[in-house]
Amino acid sequence: MLDVLRKIVQEVNAADDLEAALKLIVKRVQRSMRTQVCSVYLLDPASQEYVLMATEGLNQEAVGNIRLAPAEGVVGKVASRAEPINLENVADHPSYRYMTGSGEENFHSFLGAPIIHQRKVLGVLVVQQKKQRRFDESEEAFLITMSAQLAGVIAHAEVTGAISVNHGGEGIRKDARFDGVSGAQGVGLGVAMVVSPPADLDAVPDQRIEDIDAELERFRSALTRVRHDIKVVGRSLARRLKGEEQALFDVYLRMLDDNALAGEIEHQIKQGQWAPGALRRVVHEHVHQFEMMDDAYLRERATDIRDLGRRVLACLQEGGATSCPIYPDNMVLVAEEVTPAMLGEVPTDKLVGLVSVNGSGNSHAAILARSMGIPTVMGAVDLPATRVHKREIIIDGYSGRVFVDPSDELTGYYADIMQEEQELSRGLEQLRDLPAQTQDGHRVPLWVNTGLITDVSLALQRGAEGVGLYRSEVPFMIKEFFPSEAEQIESYRRQLEPFAPSPVTMRTLDIGGDKSLSYFPIDEDNPSLGWRGIRVTLDHPEIFLVQVRAMLLASEGLDNLRILLPMVASVVEVDEAVALINQAFAELVDDGYQLIQPEIGVMVEVPAAVYQVRHFAKRVDFLSVGSNDLTQYLLAVDRNNPRVADLYDSYHPAVLTALKQIVDEAHREQVQVSICGELAGEPIGALLLMAMGYDVLSMSSTSLPKVKSAIRGVSSEQAKLFLDTALSFDEPESVRQALEKMLADAGLGHLDRPHAPQ
Known part of the structure; x- marks a missing residue:
């Protein structure tokens, strides 16, 4: 049965549309289970009726015409109970309803299984036979498994508008x-x-050539045009982008260097292959290598290479002529x-x-x-x-x-x-130079999270008082190799200088998990629990020391640097990292640089760190909570996985309890605690964190005005009431609903982030 199931699933996945898939399903299931009838009923969202969509064994004229209200008939009972029903004689069931014109009166045994996708019943899969008998356990298990496989196909096809269950139209439905x-x-x-891409690489055939020199010239001419186009594109965005963002276009140009893709393509041409075929071969090889990797960032490099290949092919095929669409x-x-x-x-x-x-x-x-x-x-x-x-x-x-x-x-x-x-943005502009201070005088510094140079100017425009998290991996991610110490110094100085003398917290290289480097691949089965953050840099002290040296040198004369260690799970990691930072500092001082020892902090973002806060606090100058990863690890939910993303919720009671415990334990050691996850950038979240006692809130610059307005709109006592209310519930949706109502009652409902309609 397992082989049969796999074959059916493969055929269904290859079907052109949902209608074809359903016809295939009923035919294959009927044949595999040796039954006289197999039918599929789907829920029509508009009428909330279950409609016969495909059948093998009943009258074909009934397809699309037989409709059952929810819980009507045995089919409706299967759907309402969301569990299989196995009957020896369906006519004896109290919910049985004869469907005129179906031809089902000749069939007695009945087995129906619900088709469920993400907790929603989409329909019912039914098999029937003339002989009165109960289907055995193996048959029931097969049908349940088949319905589970069918659920994903139906959900995908319905959302793409492949077919309408009421046969009432084509294309994509409203909303x-x-x-x-x-x-x-x-x-x-x-x-x-x-x-759409300018050319189809997949359609290019192989072709031998005689005049290799002429083909090389044709390829180099196309390459020149593509390089020129990319430079023009980069210049067209120059006014909206700054150094590091513009460097993304330099990455494109480097891919076309003679020592990169271009060199490999020319080698193929010199072997007698025409330019389009050589281009296809080289591009496909590189794309395949990157697409086979688990790391998300590396897979994105496949997109870049494929795009470049299409552009070069377009120039080869059409002489670079392109039409200008009207936008x-x-x-x-x-x-x-x-x-x-x-x-x-x-x-x-x-x-x-x-x-x-x-x-x-x-x-x-x-x-x-x-x-x-x-x-x-x-x-x-x-x-x-x-x-x-x-x-x-x-x-x-x-x-x-x-x-x-x-x-x-x-x-x-x-x-x-x-x-x-x-309107809100215009109204909040007046808060730029005002402090984030409650109505009874409690002040909370609002810092920002940065990564690109553009983030700096936006943060200063919105009144940021410092940087709570600078993602230092960004300059590493947009290059083809590890940046030199001089390049890192330049990048870090551009972050530190505009904020001086306000503090800038620079996180050391945090790669692994969903962040990796094309030139330093990390291929793991479970990257989120693997070699990442401080684990990587402690294993490669040569990388860590160069980065720390660059941070220290960039801070000379500014003295506003703070260094933050990511993904720490033990005091041993803290001790080793602090020793390396002290080593780098001592060496630079010995070399004559005028430096001030920076504050060192630890990120609390894994459950192990929650229970070692006081041990960490005795070793460092500050703690910073990464609430995004902490929420993910506490709830065992990958927030980038669409199947479970709805379970990721920073207002989960376990998360709120952990956040409160962290700040309480740290303050017992009189150590500052900041937080730099998305929760800090939500008005409600910011009020909860302020009430918990967090010393600094760090967020994206776009969130800062709203958060400042929320803090200025309440008293400390009101914020404490928010927290007490949140901690009184045992599930996150109740927390969120109660706090949204409280925010509205306080006259601050306009600050809440908009909710997408269901």
Whole structure:
């Protein structure tokens, strides 16, 4: 049976659409189980009826015409109970209802299994026989397994609009929702412009040539045009990007160096292969190598290489001639894989959003989008990109959702959000130079999280008082090799100098998990629990010491550096890292540099650290809680996994209890505690953290005005009431609902982040 099941699943996954898949299912299941009937009923969301969608054994004229209300008939009973029903004679069941015209009166035995996807009953899979008998356990197990496999196919096909259960139309339905992950926060309403690759590498055949020199010249000419185009794209974005972001285009150019892709392609041409075939071979080899890797960042490099290959091929095929599309105002760029070059080719003054069917928050395009402030959704894998061109579209960068062909009601809902955010943003500008201070005088420093140079200017514009987390891995991620000490000094100085004398907290290299380097691959089965953070740098002290030296040298004369150690789980790691930092400091002082010993801190982001806070506090100058990873590890939830992402909730009672315990334990040792996760950037979360006693809140610069307004809008006693209320509940949804009501009652409901409609 297992082999049969696998074969059916493979055939179904290869079906063109849901209708074909359903016909295949009923035919294969009927044959495999040797029954006379197999049928599939699906829930029509509009009418809330179960509709016969495919059958093998009943009258075909009944398909689409037989409809059952919820809980009507035995099929409805299977759906309402969400469990199988196995009957020797279905007519004896109290819920039995004869369906006129179906031809089922000749069949007695009945086995139905619910089709459930993510806790929702989508339909019922049924087999029937003339003979009165109960289906045995193996048959029941097979049908249950088959229905579970079918659930994913149906869910995917329905969301992409492959077929409508009421046969009432084609295309994408109104308010069709597609889920991805947030690439950059914000809301965008506009017209989808689908950008497709300029050439199809997969279609290029092999072909032998005689004149190798002429073919080399043709290839080099195409390469020159592509290099020129990329430089033009980089210059077109130069006004909106700064050094490190512009370096992403340098990465593209380096890929085309003679010692990289270009050299390998020319080698193939010299062996007698024509340029397009040589290009296809080399690009496919590199893409395959990167796509086989588990690491998210490395997989994104495959996207970059594929994009470059298509561009070179377009020049080879068409002499570089390209048509200039007309871009509408309020445009949402949609592509299978958005690349930095695509982003640079559209007028950014018309761009209101980005959607990438593939890709993640680690992609170069997502990095640029965040820097440019463009609402972005990545990884919307169910979105049928080829069918949304020039359709109305809404981007919800807060929840990672995309809505196609939105109704007037949904459009109005998001238009109101955009207008409120614009008005709120203008209203909060006046708070820039005011302190984050409660109505009874309690002050909380608000710092920012940075990574790109653009983050610095935005943070200063919004009144940041320091940097609680500088992600030092960003300069490493956009290069082809480890940056030199001089390059690191330059990067760190550009972060430290604008904030001086305010503190800048620089986290040491935090790679591994969902962050890796193309030139330093980490291939693991379970990267989140693997070689990452401080574990990597302690194993490579030569990398750690160069980085620490660069940080110290960059701080000379500024004296505002703080060093933060990531992913620490034991005091041994703290002791080893502190010893290396002291070593680097002593060596530089001996060399004559005028330095001040920086404060050293530890990130509390794994459960083991929660229970060692006092031990850490005795060894370092401050603690910083990484609430994103801490929430993920406490709840055993990968927040980037769409199947369980809904379980990731920073308002979970276990998370709130842990956060309170951390600050209490640290203050017993009289050590400062800051927090730099997303919770600190939410008005409600900030009030809870302030009431817990956190000394510093660090967040993205876009969150800072709202958080400051929330703090200034309450007293310390009100904030304490928020915390007491939150800790009184035993599940996160009740916590959130109660706190949202309290925020609204305090006259601060406008500060709460918008909720995507269900």
